[in-house]
Amino acid sequence: MKTWQRDTITSILAIIVFAILTGLIYPLAITGISQVAFPGDANGQQIHLDGKLVGSKSIGQSFARPVIGKNGKPEEKEEELVTEPDPRYFQSRPSATEGGAYNAAASTFSNHGPNSVKTKEADEEKIKAYLELNTAPNKQEYDPGLTVARIPVDAVNSSASGLDPDISKANAWIQAHRIAAIRDLSLATVDGLIAKYTSGRGLGFSGEEAVNVLELNLALDRVTRGTS
Amino acid sequence: MTFAGWFTIGAFAVVLTVLALPLGTYMAKVYTGDRVFLSPILSGPERFLYRLMRVDAERQQDWKSYAKSLLIFSLAGWLFLYFVLRTQDAFFVPHALNPLGYHSPPANVTFNIVSSFLTNTNWQYYGGETTMSYLSQMIGLTVQNWLSAGVGIVVAVALIRGIVGRSGKGLGNFWHDMVRTILYVLGPLSVISALVIASQGVIANLSTYLTVHTITGLEQKIAMGPVASQEAIKDLGSNGGGFFNVNAAHPFENPTSFTNFFLILLVLIIPAALIFMYGRMTGNRRQGYAIYAVVIFMFLGGASVAYIAEAHGSPAQHAAGLHTGVIAGSGGGNLEGKEQRNGIAGSALFDVATTVTSNGSVNSSIESYTGIGGAVPFANLSASEVIFGGVGTGLYSILLYVLLAVFIGGLMVGRTPEWLGKKIEAREIKLAGLGILITPLAALFGTALAVATKGGRASISEVATSAGKLGIHTPQAFSESFYAYLSQANNNGSAFPGYTGLIQPNAGNLGAHGITFADVLGGLVMLFSRYAPILFALAVAGALVGKRVTPAGLGTMRTDNGTFAVLLIGVIILVGALTFFPALLLGPIVQGLTGHLY
Numbered sequence: 001m002k003t004w005q006r007d008t009i010t011s012i013l014a015i016i017v018f019a020i021l022t023g024l025i026y027p028l029a030i031t032g033i034s035q036v037a038f039p040g041d042a043n044g045q046q047i048h049l050d051g052k053l054v055g056s057k058s059i060g061q062s063f064a065r066p067v068i069g070k071n072g073k074p075e076e077k078e079e080e081l082v083t084e085p086d087p088r089y090f091q092s093r094p095s096a097t098e099g100g101a102y103n104a105a106a107s108t109f110s111n112h113g114p115n116s117v118k119t120k121e122a123d124e125e126k127i128k129a130y131l132e133l134n135t136a137p138n139k140q141e142y143d144p145g146l147t148v149a150r151i152p153v154d155a156v157n158s159s160a161s162g163l164d165p166d167i168s169k170a171n172a173w174i175q176a177h178r179i180a181a182i183r184d185l186s187l188a189t190v191d192g193l194i195a196k197y198t199s200g201r202g203l204g205f206s207g208e209e210a211v212n213v214l215e216l217n218l219a220l221d222r223v224t225r226g227t228s
Numbered sequence: 229m230t231f232a233g234w235f236t237i238g239a240f241a242v243v244l245t246v247l248a249l250p251l252g253t254y255m256a257k258v259y260t261g262d263r264v265f266l267s268p269i270l271s272g273p274e275r276f277l278y279r280l281m282r283v284d285a286e287r288q289q290d291w292k293s294y295a296k297s298l299l300i301f302s303l304a305g306w307l308f309l310y311f312v313l314r315t316q317d318a319f320f321v322p323h324a325l326n327p328l329g330y331h332s333p334p335a336n337v338t339f340n341i342v343s344s345f346l347t348n349t350n351w352q353y354y355g356g357e358t359t360m361s362y363l364s365q366m367i368g369l370t371v372q373n374w375l376s377a378g379v380g381i382v383v384a385v386a387l388i389r390g391i392v393g394r395s396g397k398g399l400g401n402f403w404h405d406m407v408r409t410i411l412y413v414l415g416p417l418s419v420i421s422a423l424v425i426a427s428q429g430v431i432a433n434l435s436t437y438l439t440v441h442t443i444t445g446l447e448q449k450i451a452m453g454p455v456a457s458q459e460a461i462k463d464l465g466s467n468g469g470g471f472f473n474v475n476a477a478h479p480f481e482n483p484t485s486f487t488n489f490f491l492i493l494l495v496l497i498i499p500a501a502l503i504f505m506y507g508r509m510t511g512n513r514r515q516g517y518a519i520y521a522v523v524i525f526m527f528l529g530g531a532s533v534a535y536i537a538e539a540h541g542s543p544a545q546h547a548a549g550l551h552t553g554v555i556a557g558s559g560g561g562n563l564e565g566k567e568q569r570n571g572i573a574g575s576a577l578f579d580v581a582t583t584v585t586s587n588g589s590v591n592s593s594i595e596s597y598t599g600i601g602g603a604v605p606f607a608n609l610s611a612s613e614v615i616f617g618g619v620g621t622g623l624y625s626i627l628l629y630v631l632l633a634v635f636i637g638g639l640m641v642g643r644t645p646e647w648l649g650k651k652i653e654a655r656e657i658k659l660a661g662l663g664i665l666i667t668p669l670a671a672l673f674g675t676a677l678a679v680a681t682k683g684g685r686a687s688i689s690e691v692a693t694s695a696g697k698l699g700i701h702t703p704q705a706f707s708e709s710f711y712a713y714l715s716q717a718n719n720n721g722s723a724f725p726g727y728t729g730l731i732q733p734n735a736g737n738l739g740a741h742g743i744t745f746a747d748v749l750g751g752l753v754m755l756f757s758r759y760a761p762i763l764f765a766l767a768v769a770g771a772l773v774g775k776r777v778t779p780a781g782l783g784t785m786r787t788d789n790g791t792f793a794v795l796l797i798g799v800i801i802l803v804g805a806l807t808f809f810p811a812l813l814l815g816p817i818v819q820g821l822t823g824h825l826y
Contacts, residue, residue: 006282007297010403011304013281018410019308022374023367027457030422034432034456037423042432044450044480055440056450058429058479065444086444093568105437105449106358106735107474109593111689111726112564113704114542114602115819115826119564123548148549152558153541154568156550160477160575160592166568170557199484199569205232205239207485208559208571217443 047214055214060165062102063089063217085133088182089217090167090175093154094126097162110158126156134178143177150174166210169198183224193219229539230554233573237531240489240577241524244496251497252504252516258412259385259405260509270411277407285407288398291770294386295763297402298379302346302759305375309342312368316361316737326361327436330736333359337730337742343751345369347758348376348466348618350588350721351750353729355473357451359737362434369469370458374418377465377498378409380620383762384502387624388509390769391648394777399769413498414464421494422460428490429483432456455480463494466618468588468721476578476591477567485569488591492581499585499616502623510648514788519626522793526615526800527584530604534576537601538562543823562601565593576601583608586618588721594711595689595704595724599820602707605722606816609714610808611800612667618719624765626800628660630787631768633799637785637792646784649777656771663764667717668807670757674713674749675811679706683745687712689726702826707815714808716750717757 034042045057055061064083066074075082080100085091095101096110112119127148135141152170176190183190197216201207257264278285289297315321316332323329333341337353344351350373356365382405389399426432431452438450455471459481462469472478482488503523507516539561541552552560561572570578575592582589583605594605608615614626631647635657638645645652678684688705708724715722729746733739786792 003293004296004300007300008304010281010283010297011301014301014403014406015304015308017277017280018375019367019371022410022461023371026418026461027366027370027454030419030426030457030460031432031434031454033423034426038427041429042426042456043435044431044433044438044452045429046438049443053438053440054443055448056438058483059448059450060479061440061442061448062446063442063444064446066446081446083446089444102448105451106355107451107472107478108355109474109477109565109595109725111593111595111724112544113595113819113826114544114562114564114598115822115824116544116702116704117825119542119544119596120547120825123545123550127548127550149551150555151550152555153545153550153552153560153563154558156548157545157562157564157566159563160565160567160590161472161474161479163474163479164567164569165479168558168568170555173557201232202484202486202489205235206489207236207569207574209557210485210569221443 047218049218054218057212057215058165059104060092060095060102060159060163061214062095063091063213087133087178089220090172090179090213091133092213093164093167094156094158095162095164096158102163104163107161107163109160110162112158123156127151130155134174136181142181143174146174165212165214167213169194169209169211172211172216179220183220185223189223193223229535230559230573233535233539233571236489236573237528237535237577240492241528244493244500245524247493248497248500249504251501253508255413255501255505256508258408259505264412266412266416274407274411277411278403281403283403285401285404287401288396289401290397291386291390291399291766294399294402295766298383298762299759301402302379305372306342306346309345309368309372310338313338313341313364316364321361321363324434325363328736330359330361331738333730333737334740334742336744336747340729340742340747340751343754344721345372345469346376347719347754348380348586348621349716349719349754349758350467350469351716351723351754352469352721353742353747354732356471357453357473358732358735362453365458365471366454370461373458373461373465373467373469374410374414377414377461377467377619378406380466380618381409381413381502382406382620383765384620384623387627387765387769388506390773391627391650392510393773397770397773399766399773414461417464418461421464422456424490425459425487426456428487430456430459430487431480460494463491463587463589464498466495466499466585466587466621468582470589476589477593482591485571485574488570488574488578492578495581495585495587495589496616498619499622502620506623512788515648518788518793519630519796522796523615523626526611526797527580530584530608530615531577531580534580534601534604535573537598537820538572538576540598542598543825547825562596562598565596567591580604580608583720583722584613584615584617586613586621586718586720588715590722593725594722595708595726599816599818603812603816603820606711606714606812607804609718609720610804610812612664612804613718613720614800621719625761628663628765628768629800630796631656631660632664633792633796634785634787636799637795641785643783643785646778647787649780650772650775656768659764659768659771663761663768664803666760666764667757670753671714671717672807672811674717674753675710677749678709678713678746681745684709686743687727687729687746689728703815703818704826710811710815712750713753716753719754719758
């Protein structure tokens with residue numbers, strides 16, 4: 001047998017053997033072990049409320065609510081729900097996922113370039129929306145003296161995944177004023193919840209402190225309902 | 229910038245070095261055939277695999293025979309992966325492993341994907357969760373995550389054997405090296421790290437996508453999948469192909485700031501260990517330390533520049549009135565396209581680690597990096613992936629540079645250049661020179677074609693570059709195209725994600741079509757700049773292995789001291805800068821220096 005023939009036979013056998021070993025046994029074994037050893041983590045840290053799936057701790061979501069039109073039904077535009085930020089809840093970071101914000105079936109980058117006019121315009125739009133949301137009907141800012149200079153970057157810049165579950169503490173502290181006023185809670189109560197759902201830096205130094213928005217909002221509802 | 233940020237970068241370098249040293253020793257034993265602590269468990273399976281594959285593991289191969297086995301094996305792998313992806317919705321695929329019933333990706337984009345995973349590039353025109361079934365991710369893509377990493381490593385091992393070999397022509401046996409790489413090196417590391425990350429929230433399941441009813445009355449769909457297993461080998465093997473579209477920015481691939489640090493370690497651990505292994509195998513550990521000093525110096529330099537630039541913020545942010553400094557409760561900086569939990573330092577470090585190696589995984593969007601911050605990945609790629617580099621590819625590439633540096637040093641002192649006792653002659657220098665120049669050549673030709681033709685410009689993103697017709701003439705548009713071919717030529721796989729080769733109106737490939745120009749050109753660039761340098765590296769090994777070793781004399785130029793390290797840095801920067809500087813000026817540097825909005 002010539003060497004290229006021998007190499008061909010061995011190559012075919014090797015691909016089959018390695019495909020079974022690294023493409024079936026390895027992933028299925030890891031998945032199986034994880035399902036037994038870390039079922040919560042392996043299945044996406046799902047959060048249930050009253051028996052219903054309300055989200056994943058790892059995956060951010062939009063806390064916008066459907067806009068109800070004059071006919072009493074949710075408004076639609078181009079077959080998509082029209083939504084507005086629900087001021088009673090902490091708002092997540094801007095998301096640029098395809099098919100609407102926080103589409104966790106199609107993660108997408110915003111692709112905003114650093115020197116792009118479009119990026120600047122998008123930032124300005126989000127700054128305006130953030131200031132509006134945090135201004136009471138009487139035209140006073142909930143957080144007195146809130147201006148663009150004080151808005152933390154995470155409240156304006158889209159996340160990488162479009163699914164960032166976290167916001168910065170600075171962002172949460174500003175929104176806390178609005179939440180406290182609307183929900184008739186003391187600022188200290190809300191700030192206490194923020195501290196409770198803030199994860200520290202990994203190993204004490206890696207990354208940034210991050211406030212999990214979904215957990216925080218669920219806790220808010222519990223406090224408001226008096227069930228915490 | 230914060231203290232914690234700088235501490236992260238410093239601590240990372242220390243932890244990496246401490247872990248890579250013993251791994252390098254271990255790997256040297258694996259490839260010299262010595263017994264290691266895993267031998268009692270693995271030598272049985274090892275012999276079994278040789279029998280299954282009908283391999284005589286003792287048979288020595290010269291460089292041509294070694295190369296022949298490698299090429300035929302790669303061709304078989306290419307065909308197998310193409311078959312798997314094109315039959316994604318065939319009748320024999322169990323529904324449980326394609327729960328969403330995805331169709332196959334179009335032929336042109338499949339050509340690109342297959343070439344990409346075969347060459348360890350993992351360039352992705354597709355988004356994993358909207359294109360690939362679970363079976364394709366496992367038996368298709370994960371398999372090549374292992375095998376392409378293995379091929380890179382064995383070429384480096386063969387080259388080292390050529391450098392230190394003292395008798396005959398043999399460079400070892402390709403099949404023996406592959407099997408030992410999978411079983412002794414990648415296997416244990418992958419299993420352990422996959423379980424570590426799975427315990428931290430990287431998902432591992434075969435469920436169908438979740439439907440969530442949010443507390444504000446909206447619906448959210450969440451993609452699932454067997455992620456942990458693929459994530460571990462993706463990072464360990466310099467692969468970088470994400471399970472999800474946004475790669476390691478996705479919270480299911482990289483859920484916490486701890487996993488972020490851990491994944492960066494996985495990215496660099498084998499490339500770092502290989503350098504120490506090289507020192508061991510030459511019998512003089514200082515040979516490895518000298519190279520390690522060079523690459524860690526360049527790595528930390530790049531990480532620092534990227535961190536400073538990103539912490540400063542972008543012109544667009546400043547024009548909109550944002551303040552990007554550190555304030556109480558926020559790290560500030562250019563957080564566009566970055567995740568809160570990773571912050572600026574964790575994103576910059578990840579970005580630099582995955583672009584110095586040919587990993588190409590991302591945890592943030594390079595498209596949104598500032599001009600100077602984005603120039604760092606450009607510079608890393610322009611150095612042809614020798615700063616650590618991909619598993620194996622990095623080592624054999626930098627060894628070609630060492631050869632060049634020895635030659636230049638020899639010319640400067642006016643003596644016949646010698647390397648580890650072997651005379652360096654015209655044949656080796658020609659081969660090494662060609663091996664070094666292939667990648668830049670492919671990158672620049674690809675870019676030139678792409679920006680000069682209508683077919684190439686079809687891939688440029690309008691969103692990223694700016695409104696209307698001006699878009700394709702902005703520096704950002706040039707950067708996108710240039711980065712695409714630079715990344716594919718270096719088998720890196722990271723991208724300015726706006727650049728596309730697949731139009732996909734719906735998840736699951738119904739009605740999807742590829743952009744043939746980008747798909748085919750990219751595929752060819754990847755294949756050419758992977759296999760041509762491999763052949764040159766093996767040819768160099770073949771040329772060196774038979775040479776007689778003469779003992780070092782007084783006039784021999786040493787390759788294990790600081791002087792040589794500085795010379796090597798000079799050669800790397802010189803080659804990279806001379807080749808790429810004009811092109812870099814047109815894209816990232818002009819954006820970084822002017823602060824102008826386009």
